[in-house]
Amino acid sequence: MFASIRGRYGLAKQLVSTVRAAVPRGRTTLPAAGLICRANYHKPVRNEAFKRLTKDDLNFFKTIVPSETILATAQVGGTADAIELEGFNADWLNKYRGNSQLVLRPKTAEQVSQILQYCNTHNIAVVPQGGNTGLVGGSVPVHDEIVLSLRNMNKVRSYDELSGILVCDAGCVLEELGNYVGERGHVMPLDLGAKGSCHIGGNVATNAGGIRFLRYGTLHGSVLGLEVVLPDGTILDNLSTLRKDNTGYDLKQLFIGSEGTLGVITGVSVATPQRPSAVNVAVLGVPTYECVQRAFKLARKRCGEVLSAYEFWDANCMGAVLKHHELKSPLSAEFPFYVLIETSGSNKEHDDEKLGALLEELMEEGIAEDGALAQDDSQIARMWSMREGIPESLGKTGATYKYDVSIPIPVLYDIVGDIAQRLEGASLYKPGDMTRPVKIVCGYGHIGDGNLHLNVVAGQFEDRVTEIFEPYVYEWVASHRGSISAEHGVGLMKRDYLRYSKSPEMIAYMKRVKDLFDPNHILNPYKVV
């Protein structure tokens, strides 16, 4: 039946080529302000032990960093309009909002050191900020913390083309690094939708996962070294460029995923894999979640070492992305589930053969009901934009509650139906009825990693909706020994729910580690632990 599948690909090719525009990557437009209720989250009370900033503090900072790198409002003796600080105070979802009156954008680790030392001495709270693309309120102030933006630290420090080891400032944008190493025959070991805005330092601080995790694994493996400034001003220089180094405790690991609460990452050393010379992408229409799993099992078997991504999304996600991004599906009909398979290898012919055999088998066995194989780079980009455009298109539809969970694969999608049912039971949701308080309940994510993004799109963030699934979602995940945060982190959003994934003993030792590195708790307060 290979010929007939090829025939389908021919059709698919035509369909894909009619897709009108790739989703713009990087930081997306903020949703219209009226759509989102910003205040609807539990904001911890300000810790009055933290000093309120004065003009004296501003004057001191002026002696450390150039004045053009400071944004200070009149409240602290500066001249900036509050609106200029907007992008630093509000998060990407416009869900979390702080009230910082001072943004510092140092250019060197030494400046960061002097800033932190001063803040530590004077008990001034600080939020380190990268590209501010986080989803759990971790990268914006809660109250009047100083925002310490790393965006002026954006240089590549060194690159070794033989070993593929990159050393760079923390404020380098992921996509720009990808282009840089790409021109030199390598790829970054991580990739995510926010690549156009997010910083490598923020990626490391949040232990970002993304779509290459399946192939290149966690940052705990890829990151070879870090330069970190501690609250007392100590610069921990551990910017190793060695793949192996067993000399004492691997302290850098603690900062990976610490969300800016233990130290400020100012430099990163990371191993970049060789760029695959052949990349294939296919999108499949799949009848059931069970078939999504079966297809994954077969994909691992047939494609083995060249399988580089296996993503899925449901019909509701597809509906949103097709509507908001003016994309056309590369498939001939609608399906309950969609799967994107990517292979990346060193030999195009071999990869084509492996993927071809897989697709043939999937179609023959009825695991997939339709499929389209991208014929060139622009089709590859468009297929990816369908998957990567989901978060933005949901955001355009309404206020999006986002849950990012790890659950054993067999039951991973159950929670989506479960939540929909609960919302229906409370008369808050009816599938397809966009006039209800809840418009969309949907799921997508990284099957291979057991990582589901459960999204609920409502007209606005409101308590009667929230209480349907909080803490229900966390209880559900805990009952399956899952993680309440697979890759987004804890931030402000999940601090009170940490106990669903970690034991009291673990949390107690986390607090002691926090005390060790940041005894005054000035770094990113109110978050993580």
Added chain:
Amino acid sequence: MFASIRGRYGLAKQLVSTVRAAVPRGRTTLPAAGLICRANYHKPVRNEAFKRLTKDDLNFFKTIVPSETILATAQVGGTADAIELEGFNADWLNKYRGNSQLVLRPKTAEQVSQILQYCNTHNIAVVPQGGNTGLVGGSVPVHDEIVLSLRNMNKVRSYDELSGILVCDAGCVLEELGNYVGERGHVMPLDLGAKGSCHIGGNVATNAGGIRFLRYGTLHGSVLGLEVVLPDGTILDNLSTLRKDNTGYDLKQLFIGSEGTLGVITGVSVATPQRPSAVNVAVLGVPTYECVQRAFKLARKRCGEVLSAYEFWDANCMGAVLKHHELKSPLSAEFPFYVLIETSGSNKEHDDEKLGALLEELMEEGIAEDGALAQDDSQIARMWSMREGIPESLGKTGATYKYDVSIPIPVLYDIVGDIAQRLEGASLYKPGDMTRPVKIVCGYGHIGDGNLHLNVVAGQFEDRVTEIFEPYVYEWVASHRGSISAEHGVGLMKRDYLRYSKSPEMIAYMKRVKDLFDPNHILNPYKVV
């Protein structure tokens, strides 16, 4: 020229098939006692703050663990002969030796917890011990510490064949785990010569590298969770089976590579990759170290994602292994360097084609002067035994000084010649002259990881030899921003040299982390930091 290379392979096949015996894997025989001067290392003075054991202590331990799991000498009120404790007191190289009078072999984490709690309260020093295959004196007592052996904790706790996630006791032997997951279609993500004796808990505690590092990366990426008992008896249960979990600080990372100085690992959760269905191994004869590097670059290019090992060794290593293991070289002549290339993939035909193209190119360009491709599993095993037999065959030749360093690849082998020259200058060594104090200076290792094993074989460990390369080797490595321990760890051997690879600030924070988890410093004293 493919045909002529095939012709060579035919010859090679014949040669390989005449290799008489595979090197026995696992723990090797101890060298004859007379050969090695055991006392010749700097032994720190006993810390008299540690309690000396009495019969009361023994009686307490008898209430915790079954008596058959206790080995106690008359000195502490027991009945065991000192010789019964020999295997726990002396290391694999017979270089380091303690004087423990009590070995406890608990069967559960709860027993470990009760033991540690008692020791912590009474200030009794403890050495956690796995398979005791370490090379830096980290796994044996220095003085009279209790040996806490994990060998009775050797059960698989769970295995998920779909996800490949294994949860097991720390005392499981690596090779046995490899067989277990192998029967279920997976492989362990690490492999090393000592696999027949080493424990997974010890592997994790020392962050073992080995020959699959190139393909599957570090244990910081593969280990998903740990169960760790802290000195105060707290059991940190973090045996997650999730590939992604960003809920708070990743504390388990601290224990990976901490060499038993922060807590005792009692359980391990690890992701096991799919077993490749096709494995190829070739051995090459290479004229220069520069060609070893060029071959590596080409191997990465041609074999890409299926390249699973790239090992090299020099002529001196080859001489020792052929002599002591009664192996025959699969090649037709002697060469200055040898390279072993392994591919592992999901499609035999594709891998053969990739490796074939590589070998052809290497021969045509004169990068390799001869090559042999294993034709079946037993030939693969014999080729590997040549590489893996090196440490044992050097040990049989004399007292082996072992340095395990990370150095930038281009200068990696320079240090071998440099050390040989210094020894010649001091009239301690003359290449080929086995009557000199130093018999062999050689190098081998994992080129792909920038990891060299520099070995110096002497008649005995003696100061006039040692002082030629200590601290010279460490200074040399530091001057190239390398690591004085790539994968073996610090142990007792390198504690005083940590500063060559880590800054004073890093070491200071390591000490604070030690204080946090083990405030009385009862765990594996005198070592690491």
